[in-house]
Amino acid sequence: xxxxxxxxxxxxxxxxxxPTLPPVVTKLTKLLGDDNTTAxxxxxxxxxDQVLTGKVLKMVNSAFYGFPRRISTVSNAIVLLGxxxxxxxxxxxxxxxxMQSEDLSLWEHSLGVAAAAGLLATxxxxxxxxxxxxxxxxxxxxxxxxRAEFPEYQRQIASLIKEEELYTREAESxxxxxxxxxxxRLLTNQWxxxxxxxxxxxxxxxxxxxxRFKKETAVVHFADIIIRAWGYGSGGDPWVPPLxxxxxxxxxxxxxxxxxxxxxxxxxxxxxxxxxxxxxxxGLDQNPPSQS
Amino acid sequence: MTKILxxxxxxxxxxxVEALQGAGFSVETKEDPKKxxxxxxxxxxxxxxxxxxxxxxxxxxxxxxxKENLNLAFLPILLILRETSDFEDELPIDDFFFESANxxxxxxxxxxxxxxTCRIADNNPLTGLPGNTSILKAIQQKIDSEEEVxxxxxxxxxxxxxxxxxxxxxxxxxxRLVARLLSxxxxxxxxxxxxxxxxxxxxxxxICPLESVEQICQEIIDSFDRLVPHFLDEEDxxxxxxxxxxxxxxxxxxxxxxISIAVVPNYPGKFKHYGEVASVAAQVKxxxxxxxxxxxxxxxxxxxxxxxx
Numbered sequence: 001x002x003x004x005x006x007x008x009x010x011x012x013x014x015x016x017x018x019p020t021l022p023p024v025v026t027k028l029t030k031l032l033g034d035d036n037t038t039a040x041x042x043x044x045x046x047x048x049d050q051v052l053t054g055k056v057l058k059m060v061n062s063a064f065y066g067f068p069r070r071i072s073t074v075s076n077a078i079v080l081l082g083x084x085x086x087x088x089x090x091x092x093x094x095x096x097x098x099m100q101s102e103d104l105s106l107w108e109h110s111l112g113v114a115a116a117a118g119l120l121a122t123x124x125x126x127x128x129x130x131x132x133x134x135x136x137x138x139x140x141x142x143x144x145x146x147r148a149e150f151p152e153y154q155r156q157i158a159s160l161i162k163e164e165e166l167y168t169r170e171a172e173s174x175x176x177x178x179x180x181x182x183x184x185r186l187l188t189n190q191w192x193x194x195x196x197x198x199x200x201x202x203x204x205x206x207x208x209x210x211x212r213f214k215k216e217t218a219v220v221h222f223a224d225i226i227i228r229a230w231g232y233g234s235g236g237d238p239w240v241p242p243l244x245x246x247x248x249x250x251x252x253x254x255x256x257x258x259x260x261x262x263x264x265x266x267x268x269x270x271x272x273x274x275x276x277x278x279x280x281x282x283g284l285d286q287n288p289p290s291q292s
Numbered sequence: 293m294t295k296i297l298x299x300x301x302x303x304x305x306x307x308x309v310e311a312l313q314g315a316g317f318s319v320e321t322k323e324d325p326k327k328x329x330x331x332x333x334x335x336x337x338x339x340x341x342x343x344x345x346x347x348x349x350x351x352x353x354x355x356x357x358x359k360e361n362l363n364l365a366f367l368p369i370l371l372i373l374r375e376t377s378d379f380e381d382e383l384p385i386d387d388f389f390f391e392s393a394n395x396x397x398x399x400x401x402x403x404x405x406x407x408x409t410c411r412i413a414d415n416n417p418l419t420g421l422p423g424n425t426s427i428l429k430a431i432q433q434k435i436d437s438e439e440e441v442x443x444x445x446x447x448x449x450x451x452x453x454x455x456x457x458x459x460x461x462x463x464x465x466x467x468r469l470v471a472r473l474l475s476x477x478x479x480x481x482x483x484x485x486x487x488x489x490x491x492x493x494x495x496x497x498x499i500c501p502l503e504s505v506e507q508i509c510q511e512i513i514d515s516f517d518r519l520v521p522h523f524l525d526e527e528d529x530x531x532x533x534x535x536x537x538x539x540x541x542x543x544x545x546x547x548x549x550x551i552s553i554a555v556v557p558n559y560p561g562k563f564k565h566y567g568e569v570a571s572v573a574a575q576v577k578x579x580x581x582x583x584x585x586x587x588x589x590x591x592x593x594x595x596x597x598x599x600x601x
Contacts, residue, residue: 039480066468070522079515080469082476127529 004153005177011149012186017055019096019148021107023279024049028090039078042086047074048275050110050137051144055089056081057134058191068192072131096148103147108233108276110137115268116223117200119261124251126215135200136220141187142180142201143236146172161237168236169205181205207247218247232269293318296402297337299328300372301346302391311395312402325350332358336367339402343372343391352383359384366413368405416490418464419471427489427497431566434499438560441485442505442590445554445573446474446512448494449581453536453546458525466523466549467494470516474498477511502557509553509588516551517586524548552580553588561596568597 028045031037046052053074060077061068071077078086096103117136121129147154153175160171169179185202199213200220210217221244227233228240296312296319298305309319320337322328325347332340332354340358342351351371358364371388373379379388386405389398414423422430434441448454448470455463471490478486478498487499500508521529528534533545554576556569563569572591580589 065472067465067523070465071519072522076519076522079476079519080472082472083480 002177004175008150008176008178008183009186012145012183013190015145015149015187017094018051018144020049020051020093021103022095022099024052025090025093025095027279028052032087032090039083039086040075042083043075043078046078046086047134047137048111048114049107050141052090052093053134053137054141054188054191055093056086057193057197059085059089061192061194063192069194072128072194072197073134075130102234102236104276105234106140106143106147106236108272109227109235110140110233111272111276112227112230112232112269113137113139113220113223115272116226116265117220119264119268120219120223120251120253121216123257123261124215124219124253126219131194131196132200132216132219135197135216136223138188138197139184139201139204139220139224140180140235142183143168145183145187146176146180150176158236165239166237167239167241171237179205205241207244207250214250218244218250221247222251222253226265230265230269294339294406295320295337296339296341297322297328297332298341299323299325299346299351300341300343302343302372304391304393304395307395308393308398311399314395315399315403317399317402329354336364338367339405340367340369341372341398341402342369344378345374355383355385366409368402368409370401370405416492419468419490421471421475421488421490421496423489424491427487427491428566430487430489430499431497431569434558435563435566435569439558440502440560441499441558442502443556443558443569443573444498444500444505444509444588445556445577446470446496446498447552447577449550449552449586450546451494451549453538453544454534454549457534457536457546458523462523466520469519469523470494470496470551473512473515473519477508477515481508481511505555505557505590506588509555512553513551513586513588520549547584550584550586552577552583552586554580555588555590557591557594559594562594563597572597 024045028042031041031045046056056074056077057071059065060071060080065080067080071080081089114133114137118129118133121132126132146157156175157168157171160166160174161168164171166174169181172179181202181204185198188198188201196213196216199210200217203209203217204220204224207214207218207221224235225241225243228235294317296317298309298312298319298321300308300321301323302308305321309321312319320331322331328342329350342354344351355369358367358369365384368386371383371385372391372393373388374391386409387401389401393401410425411422414425415421416423431443434443448466451463451466454466467490471488474488474496478488478500481504482500485501489497491497498508524534528548533547535543536546538544554573556572556576558569576589576591580587583589
C-alpha cells in the first residue's frame, strides 16, 4: 500500500490538468463570444466549478504573477489575471470525455456545500465569507483527482463502499493509503493557494487538525454534513459523515440560528438547481443566445 | 537621425543601404574591419551590422567589448552570416541575416532590433511595464495627434510607511498588484487604444479614451481597495491601521495604502509638450491627495495650457 501511496503522490506532483464538466465550458465559451460579457459574469460561472476555480487560483498564486498564497476568490483572481488570460484558460480547459452521473452529482454536492458554507460563514460573521464559500466548493477536489487520474482505483473504492459499507474516505485510505482530504491538501499546497483555503479542504473530516483557520474548517465540515443529510448531489457514498464534537463547539450555533438558516439554504439550493439544469440544457444547445 | 554603421563587402550592400535609407535611416558603409572598429569607438552609431567572415576574431572582440565591457548592451548588433553553421550562440548579438537577404528583410530586421532594445532597456524590471522613455513618447504622440484621451497619473498613499512596516518584498507585491489592475482594466475597456507605463516606485501612468476614463478609474479604485487587505497582516486588519515611522522618523499610525489617480484630459490644442501635461498632473494630484482613501480627480479645464503664476 505504501507503494500505491508513493505512486499517487508522484502522479499528483506531475498532475497536468483536471477535466472540467462540459456544460460549464460550453456556457463559458458562449459568454466569451459575447463582447458585452463582463469579468463579473465570467466569475459567476467559474466559481461554480471546482476544477476551473482551482485552475484560476493556481495561476494567480503562481510565482510568475508575484503574489503567492494571497488570492483566495475567483472574482479577485479575475481582476488580477485579466480577461484575456481567463479566455485562454477556458479555451484550453480539458473536459471530461465521458461525463458520468456520479461526476454530476459530485459537482452538485460541491455547489451545495459552497452555498451552505457561505451562509454559515455570514451567519457566524467570519470575515470574507466569500473565501469560505470557495473552500466549500473545493473541499472535495481530492475526489475529482481520484476519479480523473486513477479510474482503476476509483472502481475499487466504489466496490469497497458498496460491499463493506465504508465511508468514502475509509475506502480511499484502504485502496490508496491516503484519502481525498490529504490529496486535496497536497494539491492545493503545491498550487500555492492561501492557507485559509487549504486547511478547510484538507481537514473537513478532521477539524481537530486545523491550526490557523479552525472556524472556517468547522464551517466546511458542518456544511458538508448538512448537504449530505439534505440529499443534494452525492459525495460518493450513501452515508452522512459523522459530526465532530470539536467542530460543533467551535461553531457555537444555536437552534434559533439553524431555524433561520435552513429556509435560506432551501432558497439557495433551489436557485442552484435551476442553474445546474440550465447548464445541462445549455450543453446541448449550440446556438448562442440572440441579443436584441 | 538614426545612424547605422554597416561593415560589408557583399555585392548586395548597395541594395541594403538603399532599403535602409528608404526606411529613414542614415547609413555609413565600411569595407575595412579595423577602420570600422575605430569608427565605432570614436563615434558611436545607433546600430551595427557586421559581416562576420571579414574578421571573425576582431568582430567577436568588438562585440564583447561593446556589450559587456562598455555597458552598451542597448546598442543593437546584427551579423551577416554566410550560412546557419556560422552562427555562434555565445556571441551576445541581437539578430543576424544571411548574405542572400534582400533589402526589405534587412530593413525589417533593423526596425525590429530597435523596437526590441527599446522595449527591453525601458521596461520596468519589477512589473515588465514600459518605463519613462516609452511613457513620454506615448504622451507626446497623443498630444501631436490631438486625440481626446485622458492622461492618468497614479500613485499610492502611505506606500513608504507600508514598505517600512512590511518590508520591500511585500511592497513589491503591491506594486505588481497595481500593475496588473491597471493593465487589465485599461486593456479591457480600451484595448489597443490604451497604454500603461511604470515610471518607477509607486508612480504609474496610463492613457485611455476620455469617454471611458471614469469607469476605468472607479474600477481600479474598487479593485485596489478590495484586494489590499490580502496584503496586510491580521493584527493590522483588526486594528484598522498600521504603525510605522513617518518621514521625520516618528512612530505614527497610518491608514492602509490607498490609490490616487490624477486625470488630465487631452483636448485638441490644449497641450504642446509632455512637460505641460506633467505640470498640470502635479496640480491635480494635490487635489486628489486632499481626499482621504482611494480617489480620482479629473481636471475639467479645456483651454490651452498656461504657465501658472
